[in-house]
Amino acid sequence: MNINPDLLHFLIVTIFSFLIGLEVKSYRHYINEKNGENYFFGDVRTFSFIGILGFVLFLVDGQNHLLYITGFLSITTLYAILYNYNLSKNKRSILLYIVLLLVYSFGALIQIKPLWMSALLYVSIVFILNANRGIEKYIKEVNITEFETLGKMVLLSAVILPLLPDTKTIPYIPLSPFKIWFAVVVISGISYGGYLLQKYFFSTKGYFLTGILGGLYSSTATTVVLARKAKRLGSLGVIDAAIISATSVMYIRLIVIAFLFNVEVGKKLLIPFGVLALVGFLISVYFLKNTKEKKEDPDIVDHNPLELKTAFIFALLFVAMMMLTQYVTKNYGQSGLEILSFIVGFTDIDPFVLSILTGSFSVTNVQVVAAVMIAAGSNNLLKAIYALWFGGLKQTYRSALLIVLLGMITIVFGFNYEKLSVF
Numbered sequence: 001m002n003i004n005p006d007l008l009h010f011l012i013v014t015i016f017s018f019l020i021g022l023e024v025k026s027y028r029h030y031i032n033e034k035n036g037e038n039y040f041f042g043d044v045r046t047f048s049f050i051g052i053l054g055f056v057l058f059l060v061d062g063q064n065h066l067l068y069i070t071g072f073l074s075i076t077t078l079y080a081i082l083y084n085y086n087l088s089k090n091k092r093s094i095l096l097y098i099v100l101l102l103v104y105s106f107g108a109l110i111q112i113k114p115l116w117m118s119a120l121l122y123v124s125i126v127f128i129l130n131a132n133r134g135i136e137k138y139i140k141e142v143n144i145t146e147f148e149t150l151g152k153m154v155l156l157s158a159v160i161l162p163l164l165p166d167t168k169t170i171p172y173i174p175l176s177p178f179k180i181w182f183a184v185v186v187i188s189g190i191s192y193g194g195y196l197l198q199k200y201f202f203s204t205k206g207y208f209l210t211g212i213l214g215g216l217y218s219s220t221a222t223t224v225v226l227a228r229k230a231k232r233l234g235s236l237g238v239i240d241a242a243i244i245s246a247t248s249v250m251y252i253r254l255i256v257i258a259f260l261f262n263v264e265v266g267k268k269l270l271i272p273f274g275v276l277a278l279v280g281f282l283i284s285v286y287f288l289k290n291t292k293e294k295k296e297d298p299d300i301v302d303h304n305p306l307e308l309k310t311a312f313i314f315a316l317l318f319v320a321m322m323m324l325t326q327y328v329t330k331n332y333g334q335s336g337l338e339i340l341s342f343i344v345g346f347t348d349i350d351p352f353v354l355s356i357l358t359g360s361f362s363v364t365n366v367q368v369v370a371a372v373m374i375a376a377g378s379n380n381l382l383k384a385i386y387a388l389w390f391g392g393l394k395q396t397y398r399s400a401l402l403i404v405l406l407g408m409i410t411i412v413f414g415f416n417y418e419k420l421s422v423f
Helices: 005-035 044-060 066-088 095-112 115-130 132-141 144-163 177-201 207-233 237-261 263-289 308-344 349-358 365-391 393-415 417-422
Strands: none
Touching: 005 044, 005 095, 005 115, 044 066, 044 095, 066 095, 095 115, 177 237, 177 308, 207 237, 207 263, 207 365, 207 393, 237 263, 237 349, 237 365, 237 393, 263 365, 263 393, 308 349, 308 365, 308 393, 349 365, 365 393, 365 417, 393 417
């Protein structure tokens, strides 16, 4: 059965306007409860009629739409009178006036644009009105300086990045300034995602989830935080599970970074690092099942990875590692690269991993894979030392021992990867 398009549009506009009116009524009830009496005009019926009015006026005057514009100006004039009165009562909100105009626009929008646009507008209005309480709660919890930091980083990336030359202009660095800063932005973005999830979305969801999300941000820093918690609370299986899970996520993180900057290396790391991550998660689950988590919010790493100082330091380390790697590979070959990889593992491995993945060195992809493995393995040894140092032998010996085991397996596999790859 074919339905007349005008009838269909009329029904949709009426229904959308009516439902938004219901949402507005709920919103007004919430505002009145929170702030006492407030001054708005319009309710369910008003919003329904406004939507119908916009549809009719746009339909009957299809040439120059003077009636439709007059309706818009009339609504604005009425609100201006009300707003002037509200000012005398120290009420300044224009939110529902904006919603009213959006409802009025349904009549025109549905007749000149595809139906999905009206549906999207309806969903957006309802979602934003309904999310008011959650948005207020989120804004109260967020440190405003983090928005400023994000804005500066976006500005530097969007404005400066396109201006940087994409040619190798810096001596002794086998990468262009554009690719150097792009790599910094990508790594910072991955860390920032883990930071946001950990701090604002899952900050009170337990130690185990803190370990997983912390691994996206920084498995080393997360290990230190959890070890300190273990020293205060005593030996807990759930904290051991969290520490091990952070290291397991590190393996996954390195796989993702490898795929982003060197697909061939990513393919070679996928199985060994995937297996190590799986083993780590299985061990974590075993500890998790054999303990009861204490009802206490875990600490988080309260350090924004998008801070400009952090980003610039990372960029300098990245360039320094690239120059060092260039020197070592040129003068000492594979054995020098392996030793450098092991030593670097006792620092922040991201700059080194990024340099070895993106640089043009006199090494094969197999040797790059081995270097990443060795660095990741020795970094596990560093985390085990941190766990024992900050958590105490009695509290964290189990997680430290298992991280060492994962690290030693990774290191041995890395030193022998070129031989094993022949088979």
